[in-house]
Amino acid sequence: MRTRFDFKPIPASIIAEQWYCEKAVDLSFRYPNIVFPSEEMSFGTIGHEVAFSEAEVLTEQEIKILIKSGKAISLAETPFSGTFQGLAIKGYPDYVEFRQGKALLLLDFKFSRYRRVFPSQRIQVDIYGYLLNKNHLDTEGLICGIMVMSPEFSVVDQTDLIASEARKLASKLRRENWERVDLQGDPDLYGELYPFSLNSAKKNLSWAMGYWAKKRAPRPTTRAYKCKACSFNAAGKCRAALTAPKKNR
Numbered sequence: 482m483r484t485r486f487d488f489k490p491i492p493a494s495i496i497a498e499q500w501y502c503e504k505a506v507d508l509s510f511r512y513p514n515i516v517f518p519s520e521e522m523s524f525g526t527i528g529h530e531v532a533f534s535e536a537e538v539l540t541e542q543e544i545k546i547l548i549k550s551g552k553a554i555s556l557a558e559t560p561f562s563g564t565f566q567g568l569a570i571k572g573y574p575d576y577v578e579f580r581q582g583k584a585l586l587l588l589d590f591k592f593s594r595y596r597r598v599f600p601s602q603r604i605q606v607d608i609y610g611y612l613l614n615k616n617h618l619d620t621e622g623l624i625c626g627i628m629v630m631s632p633e634f635s636v637v638d639q640t641d642l643i644a645s646e647a648r649k650l651a652s653k654l655r656r657e658n659w660e661r662v663d664l665q666g667d668p669d670l671y672g673e674l675y676p677f678s679l680n681s682a683k684k685n686l687s688w689a690m691g692y693w694a695k696k697r698a699p700r701p702t703t704r705a706y707k708c709k710a711c712s713f714n715a716a717g718k719c720r721a722a723l724t725a726p727k728k729n730r
C-alpha cells in the first residue's frame with residue numbers, strides 16, 4: 482500500500498510525534514529544512530551514543546538463537562520491523578530484556594529536564610512492543626518503561642544501573658498487579674513503568690495509520706502553547722495555528 486509521501490517504513494518515533502501535533506509531522510515532510518533541534522534532542526543523541534558504545538554487534542540470526550536458548554540477554558537499539566494494516570513500520574527500542582525466551586522489560590531512555598512522561602513517549606514504546614509481538618516474540622508479561630534522565634547524564638553510560646532499578650520495579654509491578662509504577666526520589670532520574678497492552682498499541686496504530694493511508698487530513702493540535710513555540714508557525718507555514726508565534730525565537 483502507498484503511504485503519504487511514499488514514506489516507508491514509518492519509524493515508531495515519527496508515529497509517536499503525531500500525538501504532539503500531526504499537522505507538524507505533515508509539515509516536517511513538506512518543509513524538511515525547518516528544523517529547530519532542542520537542547521534535549523542534542524543531549525539525547527550524545528546519551529544514546531555513550532550508552533550503547535560498548536554493546537556487541539549481533540546478526541539477526543544470532544539474536545534469534547540467543548532468545549530461543551532461554552538465556553538472559555538484553556538488546557540495545559536493535560531494529561524491529563513489521564506491518565500494521567498493510568503499512569510498513571519500524572522501530573529501534575533502546576533496551577529490551579529477554580529471559581526464558583520471553584520479552585520481559587522494554588525501556589526507552591529520554592534525556593530531558595522535564596520530570597514527566599508525555600503520551601507520545603508511551604505510544605512510541607507501545608509500538609516497539611507491538612513490533613516485538615509481530616516478530617513472534619512472547620510479550621505476555623512484558624513491562625514497558627520510559628526512563629527520563631537529566632541531560633547531564635548523557636555523557637556517562639548509566640544503562641546497567643537504570644535497567645537494574647527498572648527490573649526491580651517491574652518485578653514489584655507484576656507481583657502487586659499494579660497498572661503503573663513511578664521511579665522517583667532521584668532528582669536526576671524519573672521513570673514510569675506499566676504492563677504492555679497489545680490492544681492499546683493496536684488502537685493507537687489504527688488511528689495513526691489513518692493519516693499515513695491518506696484516509697484523513699493531518700490533525701492540528703488543540704493546544705495553543707504548542708503553536709506559540711512552533712517553528713512552522715514562526716515560518717508562516719501553518720494555516721491551522723491557534724495563536725501567533727512567540728517573538729524573538
Ligand code: SF4
Nearest residue numbers: 502505701708711719
Ligand atoms: S502551528 Fe500549531 S497546529 Fe500548526 S504545526 Fe505548529 S503546533 Fe501544529
